[in-house]
Amino acid sequence: MIHNTIKHLPKIHRLTLGALAAILCIMLLWPNDGVRASRNVEVLELVPGVQYDVPMPSFGEDISFDPEQFKGEEYIRHLVRSGDTLGKILSSHGQSARVTHLVSHSGDEAKRLRKLRVGESLYLQIDASQTLTSIKYPISSTETLYLTRDEDSFISSIEQKPVESLITFAQGTISSSFWHAGVQAGLTDNKIMELASIFGWDIDFAQEIRSGDSFNMAFEELYVDGEFIGYGDIVAAEFVNQGDTFTAIQYSDGNYYTPEGRSMRKSFLRAPVNFRHVSSNFNPKRFHPVQKRIKPHRGVDYVAAVGTPVLAAGDGKVIKAAYDRFNGHHVFIQHGERYQTKYLHFKNRAVKRGDTVKQGQVIGYLGSTGMVTGAHLHYEFLVDGVHRNPRTVELPKAEPIDEKEKDKFLSLAQQTLTLLDNNKRIMLAMN
Ligand SMILES: [Zn+2]
Known part of the structure; x- marks a missing residue:
């Protein structure tokens, strides 16, 4: 259980297309699982001049963490309360100030224990002779800090759990507002904002969204040990605005490009307000x-x-x-x-x-x-x-993807587009 080497397993960011095909098959077999439903939303006309109360997006990752997963091990769990410090906590478990000093000076990683936050958990392993032998501190759902006694010092290490990513889809047609359609399609606030920001150079989401506009997107669901921990990136998205179709595909550099390999990022934002x-x-x-x-x-x-x-x-x-x-x-x-x-x-x-x-x-x-x-x-x-008119004016052309990356990108784009199209067909078949 104790690790004194750093395990660093990088996030599995992209599935192979074979695996994606498998997911599509699964979706076909169990159409009610895995597919984020798109429904036709009821008609709710936007009245000009009326202030609409839209939920504010919460920033940061959609990651939740369950410390209960550590139950049943030989650690004593200490829930960090207001006013707790490492010294106080260790002292309450019969440890001397010297032990606190050893722990907090056992390497850079251990410095994290100086900034404990209320509600976090610290797990202590204390043997029969009241000697602290190990501390376990879950930093996030994917990272755990371990401090292990080695005679008169502690060795720190971080265990990193592999994050698995699956691709899920969402689709929506706008009848009242983009935000409403996003919520109806099962998107989180963050995902709605991300979708708008991917197309923010092409589409004025503040003024130019019309009833009948639609979106279709593929994005990551992240899992650790088979447990859903949150959503990852949008890997591809299509937005139809007043009959014009815009498509964006994420490349391994994290940026979005058109299927032809031009950057989605341009010299001017379509709208100067969110x-x-x-x-x-x-x-x-x-x-x-x-x-x-x-x-x-x-x-x-x-x-x-x-x-x-x-x-x-x-x-x-x-x-x-x-x-x-x-x-x-x-x-x-x-x-x-x-x-x-x-x-x-x-x-x-x-x-x-x-x-x-x-x-x-x-x-x-x-x-x-x-x-x-x-x-x-x-x-x-x-x-x-x-x-x-900022909507129709010809603007400077966006930067193309690096020439060296182009072939690789184009083949990824082709496969991703097929994936989005397949999803569209599945959704049509379901409705
Ligand atoms: Zn004016």
């Missing part, structure tokens, strides 16, 4: 609420709560960050020679003139300053000084 916050739709012939006449509207308005972070659509330089009575607090960004983006009506600005900004960086907070009746972000996209 879709979770936005509740209204774009009306190209809107009646300007202040000036009481039809005004050519040269941008996109995102209606969301005051304080919603607004992101730089691309890397660039802030050429203006100011206030005036029409535009309120506003920020203009220059991207290379040809492109400019403008953001108006901020509650407050988060950058100043001359700043260099990165894509996705918060540049201000949505507000209602200037000539407006309600809080919104007014966003403009200019090419060579001319206003363009």
